[in-house]
Amino acid sequence: MTTLETSIKAPIAAPARQRTPSTKKPPxxxxxxxxxxxxxAVVAFPLYWMVLSALxxxxxxxxxxxxxxxxxxxxxxxxxxxxxxNFGQYFxxxxxxxxxVVVLSTALAxxxxxxxxxxxxxxxxxxxxxxxxxxxxxxxALTIPLFFLFKGFGDAIPAIGLNHLxxxxxxxxxxxxxxxxxxxxxxxxxxxxELEEAAKLxxxxxxxxxxSVLFPLVAPGVVACSVFSxxxxxxxxxxxxxxxxxxxxxxxxxMALLTFFKPDQNDWGAIMAGSVIMTIPVxxxxxxxxxxxxxxxxxxxxG
Amino acid sequence: xxxxxxxxxxxxxxxxxxxxxLMRKKRVSGASxxxxxxxxxxxxxxxxxxxxxxxxxxxxxxxxxxxxxxxxGSAPLVFTGLENYRILMGDPEFWTVLRDTVIFASACVVxxxxxxxxxxxxxxxxxxxxxxxLFAVSLGAWATPAVTGSAVWLxxxxxxxxxxxxxxxxxxxxxxxxFSWTYEKWTAFGLVASEVVWCSFPFxxxxxxxxxxxxxxxxxxxxxxxxxxxxxxxxxxxxxMLRPIVIIITIQSIIWNFKVFSxxxxxxxxxxxxxxxxxxxxxxxxxxxxxSLYGLGSAIGVIMTLILLVVTLVYLRLLKRNGxxx
Numbered sequence: 001m002t003t004l005e006t007s008i009k010a011p012i013a014a015p016a017r018q019r020t021p022s023t024k025k026p027p028x029x030x031x032x033x034x035x036x037x038x039x040x041a042v043v044a045f046p047l048y049w050m051v052l053s054a055l056x057x058x059x060x061x062x063x064x065x066x067x068x069x070x071x072x073x074x075x076x077x078x079x080x081x082x083x084x085x086n087f088g089q090y091f092x093x094x095x096x097x098x099x100x101v102v103v104l105s106t107a108l109a110x111x112x113x114x115x116x117x118x119x120x121x122x123x124x125x126x127x128x129x130x131x132x133x134x135x136x137x138x139x140x141a142l143t144i145p146l147f148f149l150f151k152g153f154g155d156a157i158p159a160i161g162l163n164h165l166x167x168x169x170x171x172x173x174x175x176x177x178x179x180x181x182x183x184x185x186x187x188x189x190x191x192x193x194e195l196e197e198a199a200k201l202x203x204x205x206x207x208x209x210x211x212s213v214l215f216p217l218v219a220p221g222v223v224a225c226s227v228f229s230x231x232x233x234x235x236x237x238x239x240x241x242x243x244x245x246x247x248x249x250x251x252x253x254x255m256a257l258l259t260f261f262k263p264d265q266n267d268w269g270a271i272m273a274g275s276v277i278m279t280i281p282v283x284x285x286x287x288x289x290x291x292x293x294x295x296x297x298x299x300x301x302x303g
Numbered sequence: 304x305x306x307x308x309x310x311x312x313x314x315x316x317x318x319x320x321x322x323x324x325l326m327r328k329k330r331v332s333g334a335s336x337x338x339x340x341x342x343x344x345x346x347x348x349x350x351x352x353x354x355x356x357x358x359x360x361x362x363x364x365x366x367x368x369x370x371x372x373x374x375x376g377s378a379p380l381v382f383t384g385l386e387n388y389r390i391l392m393g394d395p396e397f398w399t400v401l402r403d404t405v406i407f408a409s410a411c412v413v414x415x416x417x418x419x420x421x422x423x424x425x426x427x428x429x430x431x432x433x434x435x436x437l438f439a440v441s442l443g444a445w446a447t448p449a450v451t452g453s454a455v456w457l458x459x460x461x462x463x464x465x466x467x468x469x470x471x472x473x474x475x476x477x478x479x480x481x482f483s484w485t486y487e488k489w490t491a492f493g494l495v496a497s498e499v500v501w502c503s504f505p506f507x508x509x510x511x512x513x514x515x516x517x518x519x520x521x522x523x524x525x526x527x528x529x530x531x532x533x534x535x536x537x538x539x540x541x542x543x544m545l546r547p548i549v550i551i552i553t554i555q556s557i558i559w560n561f562k563v564f565s566x567x568x569x570x571x572x573x574x575x576x577x578x579x580x581x582x583x584x585x586x587x588x589x590x591x592x593x594x595s596l597y598g599l600g601s602a603i604g605v606i607m608t609l610i611l612l613v614v615t616l617v618y619l620r621l622l623k624r625n626g627x628x629x
Contacts, residue, residue: 029428032425032428032429033429033430033433035425036425036429036430036433036434036436036437037433039422039425039437040433040436040437040441041440043437043440043441043443043444043501044440044443044444046444046447046452046455046456046459046501047440047443047444047447047455049455049458049459049466050451050454050455050458053458061464064463064464064469066464066466108345108346108349111342111343111345111346112342112343112345112346112347114339114342115338115339115340115342115343116339116343118339119338119339121339127343129619131350132615132619133612133615134350134354136558136611136612136614136615137354137358137608137611138561138562138584138604138607138608138611139562140562140564140587140588140604140607141361141584141587141603141604141605141607141608142354142357142358142361142604143588143591143592143604144361144364144587144591144592144597144600144601144604145356145357145358145360145361145601146357147592148360148597149353149356149357149360170349170353171353173349173353174352174353174354175353175354177346177349177350178350178354181346206338210342231446231448234448235448235449235450235565237450237564237565237568237569238564238565238568238588242592254448254450254565257450257451257454258450258569261454261569266458266461268458268461268464271454272454272458274451274454275450275451275454275455278448278450278451279447279451282446282447282448283443283446283447285446286442286443286446287439287442
């Protein structure tokens with residue numbers, strides 16, 4: 001089990017290190033590698049087509065031009081998206097919600113993970129199972145009661161009620177925390193107990209130890225877990241659709257993108273440009289932490 | 304910004320703090336007795352308020368005749384027991400949706416595992432730079448938001464401007480002139496499934512690849528020297544050793560694919576022509592928010608939750624049998 005764990009933590013995109021000298025020398029078979037390149041191209045194609053179509057002039061798209069390149073790239077579609085539908089505002093809304101969720105849910109999940117790994121108490125295993133099960137709850141099914149719950153919140157405190165970004169932040173915190181706890185648990189558990197004892201001997205309080213020693217040590221895990229929260233919040237379509245009913249100015253990007261869908265006369269250039277704007281932040285985050293990803297997943301399921 | 308606020312505002316609704324059971328515990332020194340509950344409390348309060356309570360309410364609402372009139376208060380709220388479930392059981396549409404959900408989700412799971420598994424094995428035979436490229440683009444597909452992924456695939460398969468139809472016509476299949484992929488029920492499901500597989504196989508591939516790398520090389524070398532073929536090595540050696548990982552990714556895939564919402568909603572415009580592309584998720588949503596049948600929608604939600612709960616329990620059992628410790 002330990003060998004599995006250590007090697008699973010190796011960076012996935014650079015597996016050619018001399019970790020296991022005797023192993024898997026890549027065969028110099030050109031055919032196999034050619035197929036590999038073709039598969040990679042097929043997988044990448046939808047994304048390429050998205051960027052390409054966003055850059056094609058509207059006239060070319062409308063005329064049904066489907067050449068796989070363009071000699072006259074234009075930013076018209078981006079301009080159309082940003083001006084016509086207030087996309088900038090939606091982008092900011094999405095960003096505010098996602099970043100708030102990342103900070104708040106990661107902080108709470110980290111503290112909970114500390115409690116669940118570094119302390120032994122009666123309910124520990126029960127809680128862990130509950131948290132695992134909580135991950136499986138189909139959030140879509142909870143939309144109906146949550147709608148009424150936030151309607152009630154709104155009557156008391158408008159900022160966290162329907163039509164406000166607060167409702168989206170809260171609801172995504174609820175859904176991000178279980179997975180974040182599960183994931184951070186592995187990272188927290190990996191910090192040797194001796195460190196804690198040493199800190200205690202030096203007179204550090206428990207919270208001091210958690211904040212100044214433990215937190216920096218599990219930072220990689222925190223980053224990976226943040227990315228998950230960020231992406232799931234950023235991509236959310238269901239709650240943005242359900243909770244933001246009338247306040248258009250508080251809508252988020254997925255909803256804005258949908259406003260470009262019109263029966264039989266889709267402005268594909270604008271839709272693709274909007275998609276590019278929405279995909280880029282996620283792509284950047286993903287690439288930035290992809291090395292931590294597998295170890296994070298492994299930590300989430302093992303630990 | 305006025306939209307940001309301290310989230311601790313929510314806990315005030317929840318005054319029960321789970322500190323009580325621990326007080327009974329002896330042999331614990333004073334300070335550390337409550338310490339872990341202090342660390343746990345914020346997360347638990349959020350989870351109770353935003354997962355536990357809504358789950359309870361979901362079950363509760365499914366037992367009432369809860370429609371627009373009851374929401375606005377113009378009609379009294381009547382407890383109807385299992386009436387909503389009885390309505391569903393007698394509704395052929397519900398059974399169609401349930402069947403379609405199972406077919407759609409199973410197809411997605413099988414295809415995701417096949418594509419991801421095959422590519423994970425294939426990747427170990429590639430040169431490092433080819434493999435890096437393959438993994439990088441797969442991560443791109445994985446990271447693509449469901450809504451934008453759906454938009455791109457919809458565009459590729461658009462009846463008039465889509466590339467796929469143009470290519471098919473180009474190779475002489477004139478039947479694809481103005482062919483609409485979303486008009487027929489199963490072509491629409493197929494289109495959605497393709498997008499789902501495209502963005503979910505990378506998870507399987509990356510996880511399995513890491514697992515394969517962890518299989519001791521000596522074992523594989525020995526098998527190879529004994530003349531075992533690559534598929535044979537995969538089935539007889541790697542698969543048994545990868546069992547824990549395979550279980551995890553299978554269950555995760557089942558759970559994810561059972562819950563697909565955005566893709567169906569965006570690509571079939573809310574469940575397809577006359578609701579032909581509904582899955583349980585979308586069905587529940589439409590019953591509640593389009594037809595204002597909140598009680599009935601909740602009942603569908605409960606059924607869905609129960610199905611996923613069974614899957615989860617199987618998952619826990621399998622994990623336990625593998626000797627995982629919690």
